[in-house]
Amino acid sequence: MIRSIVRGFGASLPKRVLTNREMETLVDTTDEWIVQRTGIRQRYIAGDDETTASLGEAAARAALDNAGLTPADIDMIILATSTPDNTFPATAVNIQQRLGIHHGAAFDLQAVCSGFVFAMTTADLYIRGGMARRVLVIGSETFSRLLDWNDRTTCVLFGDGAGAVILEAGEGNGTSDDRGILTAHLRSDGAHKDKLYVDGGPSTTGTVGHLKMEGREVFKHAVGMITDVVVAAFDATKLSIDDLDWLVPHQANIRILEGSARKLSIPMEKVVVTVDQHGNTSAASIPLALATAASDGRIKKGDLVLLEAMGGGFTWGSVLLRW
Numbered sequence: 001m002i003r004s005i006v007r008g009f010g011a012s013l014p015k016r017v018l019t020n021r022e023m024e025t026l027v028d029t030t031d032e033w034i035v036q037r038t039g040i041r042q043r044y045i046a047g048d049d050e051t052t053a054s055l056g057e058a059a060a061r062a063a064l065d066n067a068g069l070t071p072a073d074i075d076m077i078i079l080a081t082s083t084p085d086n087t088f089p090a091t092a093v094n095i096q097q098r099l100g101i102h103h104g105a106a107f108d109l110q111a112v113c114s115g116f117v118f119a120m121t122t123a124d125l126y127i128r129g130g131m132a133r134r135v136l137v138i139g140s141e142t143f144s145r146l147l148d149w150n151d152r153t154t155c156v157l158f159g160d161g162a163g164a165v166i167l168e169a170g171e172g173n174g175t176s177d178d179r180g181i182l183t184a185h186l187r188s189d190g191a192h193k194d195k196l197y198v199d200g201g202p203s204t205t206g207t208v209g210h211l212k213m214e215g216r217e218v219f220k221h222a223v224g225m226i227t228d229v230v231v232a233a234f235d236a237t238k239l240s241i242d243d244l245d246w247l248v249p250h251q252a253n254i255r256i257l258e259g260s261a262r263k264l265s266i267p268m269e270k271v272v273v274t275v276d277q278h279g280n281t282s283a284a285s286i287p288l289a290l291a292t293a294a295s296d297g298r299i300k301k302g303d304l305v306l307l308e309a310m311g312g313g314f315t316w317g318s319v320l321l322r323w
């Protein structure tokens with residue numbers, strides 16, 4: 001059977017680092033409060049010359065280099081983002097143009113913080129359905145542009161950045177020993193749409209708007225939703241949590257990461273944590289964390305890796321793959 005195998009990975013961060021200490025000069029907060037409640041120590045903020053497309057392009061080029069491929073080898077681009085350069089065309093098309101690709105298809109996918117998990121799942125279906133052989137899956141965000149910089153309850157949480165992987169069709173024998181994506185599980189429930197949202201848009205206010213969040217409500221649902229899709233992944237493959245080498249979660253908040261790991265009996269040594277360095281970069285956080293742990297040698301060929309995310313919508317999902 002056809003499997004979607006990770007052939008390469010890459011990441012890109014804005015030039016500017018914004019530390020918690022600097023944040024203290026912008027809003028009424030402290031480094032101690034931010035670290036204790038979220039685990040975040042710094043985040044990267046896009047400059048005037050940096051956008052979702054430029055960061056996504058840089059991550060894509062890094063992934064191509066890592067894979068030993070050229071843009072001509074790619075036949076589909078799926079960009080997970082909630083912060084497109086323009087309302088339309090899709091920022092994926094902008095990245096396609098920057099890479100000099102004129103063939104295949106490119107489109108954006110919007111599932112907020114779960115976007116990368118949704119995009120990996122979508123790419124896997126295109127590959128297994130025979131419509132694409134090599135898909136560039138990118139998560140790129142400039143959440144700093146959606147933030148109300150006077151609202152200390154949200155502006156301390158988010159950062160900008162991009163990560164990318166290249167998924168390539170390969171042969172598998174249909175067992176959980178195969179390399180590539182083994183199973184994926186996606187969920188959403190719009191009943192929660194007002195708990196984390198942006199109060200603007202082309203069809204309503206005609207403005208971009210600002211991010212609004214009921215933090216405690218998000219927190220309350222996060223661990224249960226994450227557990228739901230993690231358990232679904234293991235049930236579907238008959239693998240056990242003990243088989244897992246690395247959990248690569250969406251990086252929202254260290255307390256959510258620790259709470260989920262505890263509930264699932266996954267030791268924190270197996271959890272890739274980058275929220276301290278990047279903050280919450282929404283759809284970019286998982287590919288940034290993957291690139292971090294794969295380039296420093298933690299994630300190795302053959303490792304069992306579980307991606308999971310929960311975010312605005314609410315949306316949530318998991319992808320279990322063998323690296």
Ligand code: ACO
Nearest residue numbers: 029030033037113152153156215216218219252253310311
């Ligand atoms: N600095 C200092 N004090 C602050 C700050 C800040 N940046 N923000 C809020 N406070 C204050 C509040 O005003 C409040 O003060 P009060 O008691 O005098 O009213 C106090 O801190 C406690 O506020 P809470 O909102 O109750 O703080 P809580 O412990 O719930 O932590 C947080 C807030 C970190 C947002 C938490 O609710 C959380 O982690 N929620 C999950 C949300 C999340 O991670 N969202 C990311 C996006 S969603 C996703 O990616 C899954």
